[in-house]
Amino acid sequence: GGGSDSGSGSGGEGGGGATTVTFLPKNLGNPYFEASDAGGKKAVEEFGGTFDEVGPQEATPDAQVQYINTVAQQGINALVLSANDPTAIGDALEEARSAGTKVVTFDSDTEPQFRDVFVNQASAEGIAKSQVDLIAEQIGDEGKVAILSAAANATNQNTWIELMKKDLAANHPNIELVDTVYGNDDDQESFDKTAALLQSNPDLKGIISPTTVGIAAAARYLSDSDFKGKVQLTGLGTPNQMREYVKDGTVKGFALWNPEELGYLAAFTAQALVDGTITGKEGDKFTAGDLGDYTVEADGVVVLGEPTVFNADNIDDFDF
Amino acid sequence: MSTYPEHARPLWQRLLVTRESAVIFLLVVVVLYSILNVPFFDGPLTLTYLLLDVAPILLIALPMTMVIVTGEIDLSVASVVGLSSVLLGVLTQAGMPFVGAAVVALAAGAVCGAFNGFLVAYVGLPSLAVTIGTLALFRGLAVGLLGTTAVTEFPETWTDLAKATIGSTGIPVVVIPFLVLAVGFAVLLQYSSFGRGIYDIGLNDEAARFTGVNVQRSKFTVFVLTGLVSAFAGIFFTLRFGSARGDNATGLELQVIAAVLLGGVSIFGGRGKLPGVVAGVLLIGVISSALRLQGVTVNVINIIIGLLLVASVMSTSVLEAVSRLRSRSNRRAAGPSRAPAAGAGTHGRHTS
Amino acid sequence: MAATASDAPAGTPTLELRDVAKSFGPVVALSSASLSVDAGSIHALVGENGAGKSTLIKIVAGVHRRDSGDFLLDGIHVDFGSTSDSKAAGIAVIYQEPTLFPDLSVTENIFMGRQPLTRGRRVDRAAMHTEATALFSRLGVALDPRRPAQGLSIADQQIIEIAKAISLDARLLIMDEPTAALSGVEVDRLFAVARSLRDEGRALVFISHRFDEVFALCDTVTVMRDGEYVATKPVAETDEDEIVALMVGREVGDLFPKTPATVGEVVLEVEGLDAVGQFHDVSFQVREGEIVGLAGLVGAGRSEIARAVFGVDGYERGTVTMHGRPVPPSNPRAAIAAGMAFIPEDRRKQGLVTDASVARNVAGVIRGGLSRLGILTEGAENRAASPWAQRLAVKTGALDMNAATMSGGNQQKVVIAKWLATNPKLLIIDEPTRGIDVGTKSEVHRLLSELAGQGLAILMISSELPEVLGMADRVLVVCEGRLTADIARDDATPESVMRAATTSLEAQR
Amino acid sequence: MSAAQSTEPSTPDAVERLVEPSRQPRGRRILTTVLRSRELAILIVLLLVIAAATLTTPSFLFSSNSWRDLLLTPSILLLLAAGQAVVVITRNVDLSVGSVLGLTAYLTGRLFIDTGLPVVAVILAGLVVGMLLGLVNGVLVAFGRVPALVITLGTLYIYRGVVLTWAGSDRINADDMPRSFLRLGTASILSIPVLTIIALVVLVGVGYYLYSARGGRELYAIGSDPDAAVLYGLDVRRRVLAAFALSGALAGLAGVLFAARYGTVSSGAGTGIELQAVAAVVIGGVAIFGGSGTVWGAAIGAFLLVTINRALPIVGIPDFWQRAVVGGLIIGAIVLDRVLANRTARKLTEAREDA
Numbered sequence A: 001g002g003g004s005d006s007g008s009g010s011g012g013e014g015g016g017g018a019t020t021v022t023f024l025p026k027n028l029g030n031p032y033f034e035a036s037d038a039g040g041k042k043a044v045e046e047f048g049g050t051f052d053e054v055g056p057q058e059a060t061p062d063a064q065v066q067y068i069n070t071v072a073q074q075g076i077n078a079l080v081l082s083a084n085d086p087t088a089i090g091d092a093l094e095e096a097r098s099a100g101t102k103v104v105t106f107d108s109d110t111e112p113q114f115r116d117v118f119v120n121q122a123s124a125e126g127i128a129k130s131q132v133d134l135i136a137e138q139i140g141d142e143g144k145v146a147i148l149s150a151a152a153n154a155t156n157q158n159t160w161i162e163l164m165k166k167d168l169a170a171n172h173p174n175i176e177l178v179d180t181v182y183g184n185d186d187d188q189e190s191f192d193k194t195a196a197l198l199q200s201n202p203d204l205k206g207i208i209s210p211t212t213v214g215i216a217a218a219a220r221y222l223s224d225s226d227f228k229g230k231v232q233l234t235g236l237g238t239p240n241q242m243r244e245y246v247k248d249g250t251v252k253g254f255a256l257w258n259p260e261e262l263g264y265l266a267a268f269t270a271q272a273l274v275d276g277t278i279t280g281k282e283g284d285k286f287t288a289g290d291l292g293d294y295t296v297e298a299d300g301v302v303v304l305g306e307p308t309v310f311n312a313d314n315i316d317d318f319d320f
Numbered sequence B: 001m002s003t004y005p006e007h008a009r010p011l012w013q014r015l016l017v018t019r020e021s022a023v024i025f026l027l028v029v030v031v032l033y034s035i036l037n038v039p040f041f042d043g044p045l046t047l048t049y050l051l052l053d054v055a056p057i058l059l060i061a062l063p064m065t066m067v068i069v070t071g072e073i074d075l076s077v078a079s080v081v082g083l084s085s086v087l088l089g090v091l092t093q094a095g096m097p098f099v100g101a102a103v104v105a106l107a108a109g110a111v112c113g114a115f116n117g118f119l120v121a122y123v124g125l126p127s128l129a130v131t132i133g134t135l136a137l138f139r140g141l142a143v144g145l146l147g148t149t150a151v152t153e154f155p156e157t158w159t160d161l162a163k164a165t166i167g168s169t170g171i172p173v174v175v176i177p178f179l180v181l182a183v184g185f186a187v188l189l190q191y192s193s194f195g196r197g198i199y200d201i202g203l204n205d206e207a208a209r210f211t212g213v214n215v216q217r218s219k220f221t222v223f224v225l226t227g228l229v230s231a232f233a234g235i236f237f238t239l240r241f242g243s244a245r246g247d248n249a250t251g252l253e254l255q256v257i258a259a260v261l262l263g264g265v266s267i268f269g270g271r272g273k274l275p276g277v278v279a280g281v282l283l284i285g286v287i288s289s290a291l292r293l294q295g296v297t298v299n300v301i302n303i304i305i306g307l308l309l310v311a312s313v314m315s316t317s318v319l320e321a322v323s324r325l326r327s328r329s330n331r332r333a334a335g336p337s338r339a340p341a342a343g344a345g346t347h348g349r350h351t352s
Numbered sequence C: 001m002a003a004t005a006s007d008a009p010a011g012t013p014t015l016e017l018r019d020v021a022k023s024f025g026p027v028v029a030l031s032s033a034s035l036s037v038d039a040g041s042i043h044a045l046v047g048e049n050g051a052g053k054s055t056l057i058k059i060v061a062g063v064h065r066r067d068s069g070d071f072l073l074d075g076i077h078v079d080f081g082s083t084s085d086s087k088a089a090g091i092a093v094i095y096q097e098p099t100l101f102p103d104l105s106v107t108e109n110i111f112m113g114r115q116p117l118t119r120g121r122r123v124d125r126a127a128m129h130t131e132a133t134a135l136f137s138r139l140g141v142a143l144d145p146r147r148p149a150q151g152l153s154i155a156d157q158q159i160i161e162i163a164k165a166i167s168l169d170a171r172l173l174i175m176d177e178p179t180a181a182l183s184g185v186e187v188d189r190l191f192a193v194a195r196s197l198r199d200e201g202r203a204l205v206f207i208s209h210r211f212d213e214v215f216a217l218c219d220t221v222t223v224m225r226d227g228e229y230v231a232t233k234p235v236a237e238t239d240e241d242e243i244v245a246l247m248v249g250r251e252v253g254d255l256f257p258k259t260p261a262t263v264g265e266v267v268l269e270v271e272g273l274d275a276v277g278q279f280h281d282v283s284f285q286v287r288e289g290e291i292v293g294l295a296g297l298v299g300a301g302r303s304e305i306a307r308a309v310f311g312v313d314g315y316e317r318g319t320v321t322m323h324g325r326p327v328p329p330s331n332p333r334a335a336i337a338a339g340m341a342f343i344p345e346d347r348r349k350q351g352l353v354t355d356a357s358v359a360r361n362v363a364g365v366i367r368g369g370l371s372r373l374g375i376l377t378e379g380a381e382n383r384a385a386s387p388w389a390q391r392l393a394v395k396t397g398a399l400d401m402n403a404a405t406m407s408g409g410n411q412q413k414v415v416i417a418k419w420l421a422t423n424p425k426l427l428i429i430d431e432p433t434r435g436i437d438v439g440t441k442s443e444v445h446r447l448l449s450e451l452a453g454q455g456l457a458i459l460m461i462s463s464e465l466p467e468v469l470g471m472a473d474r475v476l477v478v479c480e481g482r483l484t485a486d487i488a489r490d491d492a493t494p495e496s497v498m499r500a501a502t503t504s505l506e507a508q509r
Numbered sequence D: 001m002s003a004a005q006s007t008e009p010s011t012p013d014a015v016e017r018l019v020e021p022s023r024q025p026r027g028r029r030i031l032t033t034v035l036r037s038r039e040l041a042i043l044i045v046l047l048l049v050i051a052a053a054t055l056t057t058p059s060f061l062f063s064s065n066s067w068r069d070l071l072l073t074p075s076i077l078l079l080l081a082a083g084q085a086v087v088v089i090t091r092n093v094d095l096s097v098g099s100v101l102g103l104t105a106y107l108t109g110r111l112f113i114d115t116g117l118p119v120v121a122v123i124l125a126g127l128v129v130g131m132l133l134g135l136v137n138g139v140l141v142a143f144g145r146v147p148a149l150v151i152t153l154g155t156l157y158i159y160r161g162v163v164l165t166w167a168g169s170d171r172i173n174a175d176d177m178p179r180s181f182l183r184l185g186t187a188s189i190l191s192i193p194v195l196t197i198i199a200l201v202v203l204v205g206v207g208y209y210l211y212s213a214r215g216g217r218e219l220y221a222i223g224s225d226p227d228a229a230v231l232y233g234l235d236v237r238r239r240v241l242a243a244f245a246l247s248g249a250l251a252g253l254a255g256v257l258f259a260a261r262y263g264t265v266s267s268g269a270g271t272g273i274e275l276q277a278v279a280a281v282v283i284g285g286v287a288i289f290g291g292s293g294t295v296w297g298a299a300i301g302a303f304l305l306v307t308i309n310r311a312l313p314i315v316g317i318p319d320f321w322q323r324a325v326v327g328g329l330i331i332g333a334i335v336l337d338r339v340l341a342n343r344t345a346r347k348l349t350e351a352r353e354d355a
């Protein structure tokens, strides 16, 4: 890459030592990232930095690369992003880092060598297990289930799906995973895929959708179909999107960590990297504002905590 | 007998009062403005990223210009990019040497182009409909072949080459093949008998046929070239991101066409030159880059591209209307007015 | 709205045009044209090709707007912005070129835009069909009103145009060469209808190049020349010679400076050429130094034969040979390589790339040979084009001017220059002087004669009998796609050619 | 009756059908017209697809839910295809419909959130805004004398940019919209979904207009030969303008129904659907260069496109291949049209020869 040393010298727009942080979600128009970016913004304001949010229209790596490049040009202190592809954006990230930018991934990771720290919403095992447990409980630990995922290339989704498969095979022998379909985090596509899924598998008992767009679309389809109440749905969703379907009985329970807290933590992680508190080594410790103390684990991962399960009893306590 | 002068207008007019120079001028203005007013635009990385970003568009715009000059259109280019990217990925994954896979990908691009070209030139189907079909077909093949996965293992020598810059200039190495292609296409289009034929076809394909231009073969050739260059762009795209995916470059076709039209090529065919097109592509690239640096997101960039496109095509007809009005009023002013008497002339409308 | 006929004082002409001028860019189509048509009469408008007749009636129809001059209907000044205005004013026009919608049925073509409606404001197809059937029986033709307009013969297309115009129930009916493609029987029926319309008190304008028709049908005749009004005469008080003299403006003789040819070897030989729907079993030869005229009615298929010989169109059977060597079908390049040159009938659409420069057009065919190392420069084109443009005395400001800005005659010179630059052995020229002024016309004729004298073989298609008779050494006559006569120069008379051009038509209908 | 079987090209029957249709008795004439129509051909393909899917998985058709989805899923595309067909018949094209849909879908949500207008008023607002956006296209095309392809490509970008700017990351959720409105998206009357009924009503209206109104016939004339249309004195500009306005209005309505059906609207709603609309029209036998075709064909084309997408996974073709199948279908349709047109032209020529 070119122009490596001049980049770091140019400092941030904020000047005067204030940390400049840019949030780069997978794409704009996604409420999940809206919440996480809001959390990030809150954190940045707390530590007195400058916050910026940019992003592509479609969740593709090539569109994301352009924004990573822009960040490198601007010499931003820290980039906090959710990756659309684990490798495709790697080189762009390396260039940004050689220009002095600290890179924190959250939500969806790249390969470890391309970033400083990955802020994990929960351990992948924890996420997979909570969803498997939810569906098993809802369908009585028996019958056919399917998965409605986001993009076929999404790292986090694929990791969870693998772990769910293992968990199902090991602990739930009577549950059969019959199909995995991809709604590409598009409402219409996820919706239509749900319909098709139910059509081709008439005896389906449950659907797991580990993506916020997917679970909302599937819930909307179920809520007005004959399958309502017969086919169980769980996965990862935000309470605001799902409130209606939990109340009308379509969905008994689903899980999610608090994306606002995730963004908040990611921003503080970035700050810690910029001011040198941590370097991304295992065992580094830092304080993330209201959330308290965190330790960097193996492979430069910081884990937010276990996901929260939302159901009719608690959903009104949340607003995101 | 006296000889004819070669040109009706002086050189400076022929160079400056053209559609191309208008685009180039606009480009210069935007660049200067950005350097002065956009923070970091004058930074060392801008040129590199700008050129890498526009490279696929620039590449495909070269043959697309020819296609549009013949009066046709090719909407399938981005799908060819995707398909060649996937082929490259699948074949390298299967253990084929990279160069071999690249050659197959290029050949596949040429075949895609030939398929379009055959249907358009020899079967005589409308290119708009044909390439809407192949847009879906080629993309479908790409997505179908690679399914859920992305291939990310490519020889590092090649992926590095796609991003390398020439010395410390910040100019990417890919600019070299691009320049070669650009010069090649410019010569082919503007300085060859074949190119003259291309323009003739766009202006009046019947007259071209009567003059002995092989209209069918020329159109076919142009489509094959488009497929081939799109595949080349696909290989570059794959290497730059180190990732072969079925959805690579989705929607790129509209950007290419927008850039070509912005560069002064008439959608009716027969008009437009490559320097204008290159300026058009760079103009869109510079505007996008400058706006991104100012934290403006993709939406405003979309609006600006759309407005430029509409303005650029409307400008021609607005200018025509103005000159028509002017010549009419001149004529009225000059001769004794024989316009219909107002009193009785209630008939008809005064539009035209 | 225009005043109705009853408002106008008696004796006021239905249509009056005074000193009308119209230019298309640099082309002056009309400089001072005048025309006055009375109700209850049939008025002939005659003049050479390109005299401006069609332009004048298109102004009346509202297709074009005049640049200056007066336009009165029933004595009231009017100004039409579109054809719907003229329709509303009770004017029906049959244009020279049929203007049909190929995808729609014959009935819909007749009634488009003014279909009868049922009470529910639906298009009343049954009423339309009945009315169309009635129209066709009045015109005495057997056309199915339900068939699509696509694929109709030129004659049938013309009949639909006539039906359309009649059905408009107009008080002014203008017909621009309606009979050019019709057979005798059809012409008679049309005339009967025209006369009955006149007797109802309507005004009719009739444009034709056939004087016998003018004298048989019309009451008055107006002659135009080069966009100008020349004279108006009652038909009863004039004769053909006078009208021709008025049209041409000088002696007819020197228009055709034909020198007898010394005929050499066979250059082009066509054997049994056949293309479904166009022509059948066409065989003929053209020799060095010979001008062969190809005569026939519009739509007879002469152009199609020429196009097939040159290879822009295909054919199903037969052979074309040049100097004894076969020329492959559907390959204009091969035909050019074999020494053919083809000047097509439609300059703007086929002969020239009008939006390209003069130099590019002139060098258009030979540019392959002008490249150096595959690179073709504008300079090379200019150097190649300039001498040919000079030889034909093309009037242009500079070599990079667009051909679109030139007059028809100059454009024709550019086309001729372009083909002479290829140094051809055979020149096929379709309608060599259509739409060009008299001066240029005789220049073209002199040039053709001169070229033949130098040994060039020429196949000349022309719809102008005087041109064919004046220029050709031999006349081939085409009727309905078949060669019906091969007449030597000395035996060729208007009668013999016209008989051959229509006989089989008469027999069939 | 011999009409249905594929006859030798030049049998008297085939020629008579083309050249002298009136010689056939009325009933038979109508029957042959229907039997030979492009619409029937594509309908048969559609039925075959449904049959194949149902044989593999009976529930594709035989469960009340499947039946509903079968009708419901194509409804939105059907509206777009109807508008697109009208525009294409005039020898134009409207690429901006996807962006118009996105804009009005988001507008629908915002109106519910910000104004509390009644449902009917919101639907009307979507329709009117869509029509205005279509009118912009129409004005630029008809008065600028520039090709619709370029103009609507430009407005595709502009309208989408407007939604993106307006919506940003915001998203309309189901609980932002009234239940009565959302029920519109899924409710059925007599086991036919309301959305489908709306689409069918629109379809019948547009179909009736094109077949029976003067204006509709003029649209065909304009597409068949624009120059001749001017000579006829048809008001080409006004008609083209109206066609674009209609296409815009239907896209606007589709946007409203999109919100009702999917319950969630983001700024990307409807991205890329314009190509599907054009594809539906082409598959349905509307000539891309105007002058022929029907909205029925376009509607069946839309139906086929959507249904194929749903049926492929059922008959065992992974959905990754769907787009390839759709592409093949488009190519097949235009090649078929060309073959049929050539055959008709040849028969007409032969008939003229024999006359």
Ligand SMILES: Nc1ncnc2c1ncn2[C@@H]1O[C@H](COP(=O)(O)OP(=O)(O)OP(=O)(O)O)[C@@H](O)[C@H]1O
Pocket (backbone or CB within 6 Å): C024, C027, C028, C029, C030, C047, C048, C049, C050, C051, C052, C053, C054, C055, C056, C096, C408, C434, C435, C436
């Ligand atoms: N649209 C046009 N643009 C440019 N020139 C035109 C146009 N229409 C006609 N002309 C020119 O105007 C002149 C008069 O043409 P017009 O068609 O009126 O002649 P005409 O008397 O009808 O001839 P003909 O007997 O061949 O039909 C010709 O030189 C022709 O080339």
Ligand SMILES: Nc1ncnc2c1ncn2[C@@H]1O[C@H](COP(=O)(O)OP(=O)(O)OP(=O)(O)O)[C@@H](O)[C@H]1O
Pocket (backbone or CB within 6 Å): C151, C152, C153, C154, C155, C277, C278, C296, C297, C298, C299, C300, C301, C302, C303, C304, C345, C463
């Ligand atoms: N637009 C058309 N639609 C249907 N048939 C046509 C059309 N134009 C020409 N034809 C047919 O093609 C044949 C030849 O037509 P064309 O007018 O070119 O002959 P031509 O002898 O060259 O006449 P001319 O040169 O005097 O115009 C005729 O059978 C005619 O009916």
Ligand SMILES: [Mg+2]
Pocket (backbone or CB within 6 Å): C053, C054, C055, C096, C176
């Ligand atoms: Mg005329």
Ligand SMILES: [Mg+2]
Pocket (backbone or CB within 6 Å): C302, C303, C304, C345, C430
């Ligand atoms: Mg002819």
